[in-house]
Amino acid sequence: MNNFQYSRATDVADAIRLLAADPGAKLIAGGTNLIDLMKENVERPSRLIDISRLPLRDIEETADGGLRIGALVPNSDLAYHPLVEQRYPLLAAAILAGASAQLRNMASVGGNLMQRTRCAYFYDTATPCNKREPGSGCSAIDGLNRNHAILGTSASCIATNPSDMSVALVALGALVHIAGPSGQRTIALTDFHRLPEDKPHVDTNLGTGEIIAAVELPKHGFARNYSYLKIRDRLSYAFALVSVAAALELDGNAISEARLALGGVAHKPWRSLEAEAALRGRAATSDHFSRAADLLLHGATARAHNRFKIELARRAIARTLIQAASATPQSQAHKKIA
């Protein structure tokens, strides 16, 4: 690790002040991703600002029936929270599909949103990577890119966002509450993560000196017809090749509301309003699911080694929608795919 200084923030305002005072500073909560990257010398913060003791650990119902989740709630606490299990089981499933029990005990909600790509070139300081070292080039585009993005890529970067939790949150229409030097603001999670474009070193739209305070879920939790399906190279403790979050509101066999998001395929959790609109008002049939998959994957492009992801995603989307429609969500422990 580099020779960083350590400060413990006393409150959110203090954290914001400390961030403002040191442009090279980074916030640390669970540390599961940041410490890893610091050990690789990929992240070299001048200062770590420990926010793990700030009072951002509550899960509260909001006035309009939603849920406000403090940024420091550990992933496992969120997944196992009774209100999340009952009202937002899609979120619980996505969290439990990720990492390990130990890491979920450590990782915070805010940190999960901030986690960086698992691209091997990003991790290896001996190879060029525009995300790690802007302007050095992308090694993945013509290199080993089996795990890389098929949607929203740029000529500078084809990395993916590795989060499972974010995929469910995006599907559920989550909001992010942000505190910063100029006060508070709230944005949709879909607007939180960026596409790489020509600035792949910038993962999110979090501004300088800003801190995630909470994530808010709207009332509608899709507790009956949902599923999170994660496809990976071993049956647990691996990052997604493709993951799908699907949530439906059914009126008989007719879809009145649909949410659909993909993980492992883009620089951000991938959601398509067109695909969801194409399901709304339609019968829950495989034809319509396939059509939604086509729309969600519209514009997908493959590199030398990740072409399979397009077809895998297409099939996984259809399958996850069937699981959601039939109220047989994918179990994260029992590995047979329903």
Added chain:
Amino acid sequence: MKAYVGTPTSRVDGRAKVTGAAKYAGEFPADGLLHGFVVESTIPRGRIARLDASDALQVKGVVDVLTHAHRPPLADNDDAWKDEVAPEKGSPFRPLYDDRIRFNGQPIALVVADDWETAKFAATRVRVEYDREAFATDLESEHGKAGKVDRPHKPRGDAAAALAGAAVRHQADYVLPTEHHNPMELYATTVVRDGSGRLTVHDKTQGVQNVHKYLCGVFNKRPDDLRVVSPYVGGAFGSGLRPQYQVVLAVLAALELKRSVRVVLTRQQMYGLGYRPMTIERVALGAKPDGTLDAVTHEATAVTSRYEDFSRNDTGWAEQLYKSPNSLFSHKLVDLDVSTPCDMRAPGAASGVCALECAMDELAVALKLDPIELRLKCYSDRDQSEDLPYTSKQLRECYARGAEAFGWSRRNPAPRSMRNGKELVGWGMATGVWEALQMPVAVRIVLTSNGHAEVSCAASDIGTGTYTIVAQVAADALGLPIENIDVKLADSTLPQAPVEGGSWMAASAAHAVLGAAEDIRQELARLAKAIPASPLGGVDAPDVILVDGAIAKAGDKARAVSIADAMRHGKLERIEKQKLNHFAEDRSHARNTHSAVFAEVKVDEELGVIRVTRVVSAVAAGRILNTKTGRSQIMGGVVWGIGMALHEETVMDHRFGRIMNANIAEYHIPVNADVHDIDVIFVDEPDDRINQLGVKGIGEIGIVGVPAAIANAVYHATGKRIRRFPITLDKLLD
């Protein structure tokens, strides 16, 4: 008193391991201990043009930065650097020897500091510039440059002609990727220097005496100058057979700085050590319509480094398994700018038998024969390469018992014919084979008059259970409860042992114990009979046995003298006997272990997700000394086979000559969720020819055949024959 041998005795080192008391190489304390951190090359080939350690040396707590230009002397000849399992041909790698870069991840400096974090930080402050040279790391693009046939089995008959004329032929290439052992323990050495400058080297190794001799050679030391110990080894699987570079660096620093030094490699740096080499295996089988073979050819082309030729027997296994009048084998190597491969669990067989057994499955399909029936049709009762019978070979019984336990008779042979909802069910099988080797091992037993015995030997226990089986054999032979046996292993000053590998240690060490115990018995018999009015008076020495802590007449335990009495009368506090094992020279028989492996996979038809839901491994390996630890050994081998079939692959970017998944998040090994029911069957295999106990050794046989059984099951499930391992789901999506 019951015998321990053959029973499910719990590990005698179990308590130390479950309480955290067991100390591994990087965990021994020392006063004033320094910590070394390795700086490694980031290019695969060239020269170090400039290495600037000035910043690193400025870091408070840094004591020194050792490099090829700044180090104590190292031996300048290959003989000194050749350890007991070094490849015959080539020059072993010499860390920090000169400015030449031979592979990516090569150690080029050692930063030594007061603590590990400081050394690691300072390592990032070392600046290196290279003169880069053109390099090649890709076996497939360099395939045409394969050369140096490495003594495969000799040909029999005219395989080419027989293949050309065969009624049914199958030929295919099977591609096995580079794999890394990834033992859970990081490679580590703690060198503890005493006041007189003598070094105790706590090293992660499978052979303390191998490392000892090597270090003496490399550093021009006398045997008494250093001692190598390794009481617990956190897995090795072949990666610790040869001395690894961190032991050289740690000793180098201890000598230069006259301090105790620890060097621990990172997981990433361990990818610069040895590995199972990528191999392209071409198998051709020619058969008559009835399933008897006319010809077998097996050609392997594998990776090696530019500085050493490493190869193992990938190709000859058909000589053991399948009767064929004609056979031809070849093994070629391609020199690349990589580190030298090394043995990895069942080297040669894990890959070679995988290819052979997939090919046999394909031949069975072509012949419309059941895969077991095909194997029985060409079952060989002789090792054809030397035309020898086996000391024992209960492989037929393995097929029968395994098939029965698995329910093989209920298999519908047609691919894609068995399903369970959205999953295709596949049942596949394969044969496994390995050698039953025995090596010279000596054991010392010290019996004290209180009926306790210390049994010691330089052999290692790398998790295989050596401590436990040595204790069992000694307890039985000395007639003592196992609690009274104290086993000391893995110290270079103890009686001789080779590296722990090749599945030879159980048989070798057990018989050394028997030999030493026999000398103890004779001594005790003499003492017991010398007691005035001894109950054993007139009993011939061969009729005296050790049982229940006493010296007794065989068949009449009432006529007995306690060990304590015998030794008291003999005025002895302790009896010490050391014995080298002895196996009768017997070139008239082949010695092998065998297995029949059955696997069930369930494959999601649309998504290609593969689950290995059941494996049955029926093993014939002579007498099993410990059915509990033995079962675990086979089970572990099966888990390795699952990894080999579905997960494991070291991925290199050949533009950089760099391994891009040098970690254990992206180099996938099976996790708990990947492993389900594993049924281990030990088939009864009496063998009074191979050795006194009829023991063969089971460290490798568990993995052999498993990858092929799974690949064959995937074919049976899906109708898709994947010949490039591992079988990841993308390969099933087309």
Added chain:
Amino acid sequence: MADAANQIPDRIPINLVVNGVRHTLDLVPWTTLLDALRDHLELTGTKKGCDHGQCGACTVLIDGRRVNSCLTLAVMKDGAEITTIEGLAKDLTLHPLQQAFIDHDAFQCGYCTPGQICSAAGLLAEGRARDADEIRELMSGNLCRCGAYPNIVAAIQQAMGRP
């Protein structure tokens, strides 16, 4: 005077209660809890297998919850209660998980074992695993290269008092 780039950060005093014993340590902030335990407190029962949260060998319990100590900065855990493998046995009596691991031969080389056992202790406390598949999934953060997984599951089932 060294360049700023070569400076070691200042040490920070912290307290850790490890296996019921309070320790005061002066640590550079980059010291992980794992290295604090192994190198500063000589509690080497907690193992380093990857140092990147990929293997679970470093699993300890912090305030009763299982975590990867390799990805935890010790200074961030000032005041925390840590339980390591050395703290599970009471006097000379093994923890039921330790005994079950011996009974079921749930290890070979023993290097992942302390992490497996601490992880299993966390699993039992969580109370989320009801069947073998759930144990497998919730123990998948602990790699075992010797391949003792089926025995580990059996040992945990024994400690849970379930078949």
